[in-house]
Structures are given as C-alpha cells and as structure tokens.
C-alpha cells in the first residue's frame with residue numbers, strides 16, 4: 001500500500017521519494033521544479049512526465 005518509490009530528477013539529478021512529492025501534491029522536482037522526473041523502482045526506470 002504505502003510503498004516508497006524513489007524518483008530522480010532528470011534535470012538536476014537529485015533523488016527524492018514519493019513521500020516528498022506528496023507534500024507538494026504534484027509530480028515535480030522539489031529542488032528545481034522540473035516536471036521531468038524518473039521513477040526508480042527496483043531495477044526498472046520509468047520517465048514520468050507531469051502535465
């Protein structure tokens with residue numbers, strides 16, 4: 001249920017968890033506000049683009 005997912009910002013390269021994103025209630029980098037972030041889940045990477 002509350003699985004923690006790690007994201008990595010495509011722009012600034014910082015990583016953060018889905019819990020940090022929940023705080024700002026949108027999918028974007030909490031550091032540089034980039035909307036292009038990569039979901040890191042196990043060994044599979046997935047580019048997430050928020051509109």
Ligand SMILES: [Zn+2]
Pocket residue numbers: 009010011012013014029030031032033034
């Ligand atoms: Zn960033």
